[in-house]
Amino acid sequence: MQRMYSPWREVYMQSFKDDKPAGKDGKSVFADIPPEEDEKRFVLYRAKKCFIIMNLYPYNCGHLMVIPYQQTPDFSELDKETKLEVMELTDLSMKALKLTLRPHGFNVGANLGRVAGGSVDNHIHFHIVPRWEGDTNFMPVLADAKVLSNDLRSTYTNLKKVIAELVQAEEK
Numbered sequence: 001m002q003r004m005y006s007p008w009r010e011v012y013m014q015s016f017k018d019d020k021p022a023g024k025d026g027k028s029v030f031a032d033i034p035p036e037e038d039e040k041r042f043v044l045y046r047a048k049k050c051f052i053i054m055n056l057y058p059y060n061c062g063h064l065m066v067i068p069y070q071q072t073p074d075f076s077e078l079d080k081e082t083k084l085e086v087m088e089l090t091d092l093s094m095k096a097l098k099l100t101l102r103p104h105g106f107n108v109g110a111n112l113g114r115v116a117g118g119s120v121d122n123h124i125h126f127h128i129v130p131r132w133e134g135d136t137n138f139m140p141v142l143a144d145a146k147v148l149s150n151d152l153r154s155t156y157t158n159l160k161k162v163i164a165e166l167v168q169a170e171e172k
Helices: 007-014 037-040 080-100 152-171
Strands: 045-046 049-052 064-068 105-109 126-131
Touching: 045 080, 045 152, 049 080, 049 152, 064 080, 064 105, 080 105, 080 126, 080 152
Parallel strands: none
Antiparallel strands: 045 049, 049 064, 064 126, 105 126
């Protein structure tokens, strides 16, 4: 079995070293983000049951997450409306990414539980990772660095605009 080494994530993973839930009050880093912090926290869109946010520790440029407002580690605890909205926002995210970054494909999924790779394991969230042919290279192994060629702030601005346009077009 081959293993992929990703040393750029070590600092992030070390921030979850203890087994305590994130936050002193047991709330995850995704819980209760006030709307006035959306731009600061890179929240792209808020729907009724879930929101879309940019990953601050991306695997690739444009790595987004769909996160239910309900904090639970268990997929089965989400109601049908939330599960449906997760899929609708995943679709919206991929449409916006296709229009802005033009990826060749996507990895979509969730890490359910710490042993599955869930570093925020007390609040289920779903990853949308854009992929490009040849988007792997030698930099992480030889230089201990991940090359991200897009500025986070400008990517946020572009995605937020396109998402707003797509939502407006769907409402017509």
